[in-house]
Amino acid sequence: MTKVVKKQALGRGLSALLKDPENNIQSVDDKNADKVVGNIIELDIEAIEINPFQPRSNFNEEALQELAISIRELGVIQPITVRKLDFNKYQLISGERRLRASKSIGLTTVPAYIRIANDQESLEMALVENIQRHDLDPIEIALSYQRLIDEIQLTQEQMSERVGKKRSTIANYLRLLKLDPIIQTGIRDGFISMGHGRAIINIDDLDVQTDIYQKIVSGNLSVRETEALVKNYQESLKPAPAKTAKGTSFKVADDEQKAIATYFGAKVDVKVAANGKGKITIPFHSEEDFNRIIKLIKG
Known part of the structure; x- marks a missing residue:
């Protein structure tokens, strides 16, 4: 006392x-x-x-x-x-x-x-001191950086000097604000980490973002597994050369193969032989990824 x-x-x-x-x-x-x-x-x-x-x-x-x-x-x-x-x-x-x-x-x-x-100085001091001294969640930090840009007209370089953070670090926080609001809330509530958010942000489609977010939460996916899921999705969007051999009995359309890849969240390989027989290869990157695919197959 x-x-x-x-x-x-x-x-x-x-x-x-x-x-x-x-x-x-x-x-x-x-x-x-x-x-x-x-x-x-x-x-x-x-x-x-x-x-x-x-x-x-x-x-x-x-x-x-x-x-x-x-x-x-x-x-x-x-x-x-x-x-x-x-x-x-x-x-x-x-x-x-x-x-x-x-x-x-x-x-x-x-x-x-x-x-x-004055008010502007007070705002800047509040934002800068809170970023430096408190464990704000990643979205709150991103919003603080954005307010310094919008209301104080600081550049990322100036912010870097004020808060003692690398410019690339500030840019990574600001990118989180491009995530779907549902995902931003998930980061604030601790359902996913900033690392998960940084992986998801590489997808522009907000609907696909939320689909992947739900898979992360339901499957308890790690950041590395999330990065693999995002990479597989991005690769599934790339135009692929025809996989069928010459003289096959039928051809698998690109949109059909893309639909399979999107469903499994992986770059699926479809091959058809001349006699009409073929195989579908679904890659997986870990035991968790394998279990995820099995759940999809079982419905």
């Missing part, structure tokens, strides 16, 4: 300064601004409003409870970041999980970094 008391005492003198109506600091040029801006100050939780630009929309309740237990034992180790709106009124920039957890255990104050920023 001693450690908590020490943390709660942090910035008490500066807190009193902020509650003095004669020191209503609104800009970095105001008197005493240098004592407040960028410093850690104990703020009343009720004086802090949630940032409308917050990119995180899902909060795991179990994780929040674990954080709350940690805060009860050790205090808020990492201060939240807020911007000053008006006299004794602040808006959260980053740290909503810490703020929620602190409220849940009845804390009335929380340590905070004070900043003065």
